[in-house]
Amino acid sequence: MNRQQFLLGFLTIPFYKHFLHETSDELLVLTGKKSPVLHNGLQFSASKAFAAMKKEAHASGIHLHIASAYRSYFRQLSIWNGKYERYRNQGLKGLELIHKINEFSAIPGTSRHHWGTDADVLDLAAMQPKNPLFAPHYVNSGGVYNKLYDWMSKNAPRFDFYETYTKDLTRTGFQFEPWHYSYLPIATEYLAKYNKNISLVNILSPELKGKDLLDEPYFRRYLQKYINGINTKLL
Ligand SMILES: [Zn+2]
Numbered sequence: 001m002n003r004q005q006f007l008l009g010f011l012t013i014p015f016y017k018h019f020l021h022e023t024s025d026e027l028l029v030l031t032g033k034k035s036p037v038l039h040n041g042l043q044f045s046a047s048k049a050f051a052a053m054k055k056e057a058h059a060s061g062i063h064l065h066i067a068s069a070y071r072s073y074f075r076q077l078s079i080w081n082g083k084y085e086r087y088r089n090q091g092l093k094g095l096e097l098i099h100k101i102n103e104f105s106a107i108p109g110t111s112r113h114h115w116g117t118d119a120d121v122l123d124l125a126a127m128q129p130k131n132p133l134f135a136p137h138y139v140n141s142g143g144v145y146n147k148l149y150d151w152m153s154k155n156a157p158r159f160d161f162y163e164t165y166t167k168d169l170t171r172t173g174f175q176f177e178p179w180h181y182s183y184l185p186i187a188t189e190y191l192a193k194y195n196k197n198i199s200l201v202n203i204l205s206p207e208l209k210g211k212d213l214l215d216e217p218y219f220r221r222y223l224q225k226y227i228n229g230i231n232t233k234l235l
Helices: 003-016 023-030 044-059 073-089 094-101 135-139 146-159 184-197 216-227
Strands: 064-068 118-123 161-163 180-183
Touching: 023 184, 044 064, 044 146, 044 161, 044 180, 044 184, 073 094, 118 146, 135 146, 146 161, 180 184, 184 216
Parallel strands: none
Antiparallel strands: 064 118, 118 180, 161 180
């Protein structure tokens, strides 16, 4: 490596460290098996943008709060396996059971919460309901998070945060989630890398319940319908 290459490489590290370089690391970060560098559950630039948004929301009487941001593969695995058991006990089986879990929950290794770019938000200034992540709280007038939802709809894009699982009826995949936002500058980059590099083999683990129902053709269709079934601004 000559001196100029060394300097260019050296200088770019701090500015581009949220982008992925090494292939093996890349696969692990994209699937939540390795954490990116995080601040408050988000990557640094996303966390900084979120803090600025939070400050502005506060001036409007909204206490913007992250209910859930980064989630590891193993955390998602425990959510997945818990729902698998619950729905199996209710009599569901086969792909019907998988589709039921997929209404709101991703297969471990495929959640955007693995990336440090996405957050579920609520408003701590409101009276807290028992089940916060419930769409009517956000979209119904008089809902406890309706003020938050209106504010976010108008203002979040100025901070590069976009609603991911919109109400758009032409969108496929996960149900409408008015609490879930993505930080566009990193998240679009990650999705492109995900689509290019991840196969079923990267997300499997011996502990994954229902894994025998999944094969590569199913996984390709799932990626199209669910992982790419998002707000088109984030594609
Ligand atoms: Zn979420």
